[in-house]
Amino acid sequence: MPAVVDHEKRRQQIAGIAADLISRVGLDALTMREIAAAAGYSTTIVTHYFASKRDLLLYTYRASASNAQGRVNTVLARDPCDLKGSIEALLPLDEARLQDWKVYLAFWQIALVDPDFSAEQRAQANNARNILQGVLVARAQAGLVPADQVDTLARRLLVCVVGMAVQAVFDPVDWSGDGQRAFLDAELRSLVGAD
Structure with a gap:
């Protein structure tokens, strides 16, 4: 009897290998053959x-x-007003987050010339801004920031x-x-008076 394969998990595994390779060698050096070899699969798979x-x-x-959205969701489930935690969830504070950012930056090259990737880039940037706006709205409702400044602050x-x-x-x-956190602390004090 053939083994049951979770197709979505397999797609995620292959994408994880691709992300690792992109962060190490860049998009131009990435091939389907190289991904297959790193995964231990044939190119056909x-x-x-x-x-x-x-x-x-x-x-x-x-x-x-x-990945970034999941980190933010975890922070906001604990405290919908946690602006610092939400931003830290987006920053490359560890190796996994740094890899995500290397992938994002590699895709900017494609987004400059490919309308689909450009639309995806805009959608992801809008999503990040919406996350920040949501936290700022929660903070405004708690009296922590002026409501009329939410959009400007999010941007x-x-x-x-x-x-x-x-x-x-x-x-x-x-x-x-540590450097990112120190800079973030100073910016948050300057922009929203938050610690």
Whole structure:
């Protein structure tokens, strides 16, 4: 009797391998053959789950975004007003999050010229801003920030997150986890008076 295969778990496994390879060698060096070899599968098995490299790349990008969303959801389940925790969930404070950011940055190259990837990039950026807006709305309802500043603050915080993450990817010594947290603390005090 053939083994039962969880197809979604297999897709996630292949995407995880692709994310690791993207973070180490970049998109240009990534091939379906290399992914198959890293997974211990034949190329045929990889192409069974992903019809093309493009499909695999889009799935991998979305999986990295889903990782960040899961971290944020965990924070907000504990405290819907936890702005610092929500932002920390988005930042590359450890190896797994750094890998996610390397995947995001690699996809910016494609998003510049591919309308589908560009739309996906905009959707993910809007989602991150919506997360920040939701936390700020909760804080406004608690009297912690002015309600009329929620949209502006969410935009400024998103720019801060992206800027910090890019710096951390390219300068991990100066922008270590501790360095990111210290900078975030100062920015939050400046922008929203939060600790």
